[in-house]
Amino acid sequence: MKLDIDDVSSGAALSRASSASLGLSFSFTGFTMPPDEIADSRPFSDDDIAEDIEAGIKKRKLQTEPTLPIYLKFTDVTYKIILKGVTSTLEKDILNGITGSVNPGEVLALMGPSGSGKTTLLSLLGGRVKEPTPGGSITYNDQPYSKFLKSRIGFVTQDDVLFPHLTVKETLTYAALLRLPNKLTKEEKEKRALDVIYELGLERCQDTMIGGSFVRGVSGGERKRVCIGNEIIINPSLLFLDEPTSGLDSTTALRIVEMLHDIAEDGKTVITTIHQPSSRLFHKFDKLILLGKGSLLYFGKASEAMVYFASIGCSPLISMNPAEFLLDLSKWKHK
Numbered sequence: 001m002k003l004d005i006d007d008v009s010s011g012a013a014l015s016r017a018s019s020a021s022l023g024l025s026f027s028f029t030g031f032t033m034p035p036d037e038i039a040d041s042r043p044f045s046d047d048d049i050a051e052d053i054e055a056g057i058k059k060r061k062l063q064t065e066p067t068l069p070i071y072l073k074f075t076d077v078t079y080k081i082i083l084k085g086v087t088s089t090l091e092k093d094i095l096n097g098i099t100g101s102v103n104p105g106e107v108l109a110l111m112g113p114s115g116s117g118k119t120t121l122l123s124l125l126g127g128r129v130k131e132p133t134p135g136g137s138i139t140y141n142d143q144p145y146s147k148f149l150k151s152r153i154g155f156v157t158q159d160d161v162l163f164p165h166l167t168v169k170e171t172l173t174y175a176a177l178l179r180l181p182n183k184l185t186k187e188e189k190e191k192r193a194l195d196v197i198y199e200l201g202l203e204r205c206q207d208t209m210i211g212g213s214f215v216r217g218v219s220g221g222e223r224k225r226v227c228i229g230n231e232i233i234i235n236p237s238l239l240f241l242d243e244p245t246s247g248l249d250s251t252t253a254l255r256i257v258e259m260l261h262d263i264a265e266d267g268k269t270v271i272t273t274i275h276q277p278s279s280r281l282f283h284k285f286d287k288l289i290l291l292g293k294g295s296l297l298y299f300g301k302a303s304e305a306m307v308y309f310a311s312i313g314c315s316p317l318i319s320m321n322p323a324e325f326l327l328d329l330s331k332w333k334h335k
């Protein structure tokens, strides 16, 4: 994190944050510009075997065609909605001047208090909001959103709907049969579903029903992994996740985020909202966006966030979880 005002005006910096309620006004250069060439994706090899921490077993890496690397950049993104009442019409600012970027192979976390605009930003970046048109620019390898991107984007929503009576294997096999292109044979699609099961360490529960309110099924962590599996089955270049760790204990949440890292390592660009990460989990993210009431409070390396806030005079008085401190700080701004 650099605090170079000259860089800001020269355009090298694209992030700006101000906080009147913090009694501070500050600008920062939170990210490095993209490399000239986006990192080449590497094909998957049979040697790609990773350890599944939860199961304590070696798991196969997903064998797919190489992922098209996509560099996501967003500059000065604004979003307003019109609230139509019976007697009046109001305009409400949801996001103000949000700037950031994320490279293939990285995991970007969007953090902030409830209502700060995380899901809205995630949906905008994932091309899921068309109306009203957002302001600013969002580019994918320097190109605006196009129909082609739709097939390159995986989006795991907060309340993914799964069929309770299907098993894990059936769920992912149907997803493969329905979502993979026709050029793949049925056998190839079924193999992709099995590969995803191994990639996500779901082999022990592959024959367990998903379950729901009335049927006992897989655990919360396994359920989240199935939702992620439903999306990575198409080998997306960009993977968006809305609160993938909500409702999970800190150890299971950590496994999910470690899994996101494995997914990113395969050349994918991963963006996730996160609610209240533990200290261990916070340090797993490559980049961080901290939002407060729709404004950008921080964009940069997650590991440098505390140093940055210390540099502008905001440090915790006692040793505490950085995520907790940053959320407290953004809530303060939020008031």
Ligand SMILES: Nc1ncnc2c1ncn2[C@@H]1O[C@H](COP(=O)(O)OP(=O)(O)OP(=O)(O)O)[C@@H](O)[C@H]1O
Residues within 6 Å of the ligand: 081, 094, 112, 113, 114, 115, 116, 117, 118, 119, 120, 121
């Ligand atoms: N279509 C809409 N109509 C009215 N208000 C909206 C709409 N979309 C978003 N908002 C408002 O915008 C703000 C940001 O919402 P958003 O869901 O993005 O927040 P969030 O940070 O993801 O919150 P949470 O952590 O609780 O999910 C909220 O105040 C929400 O009520």
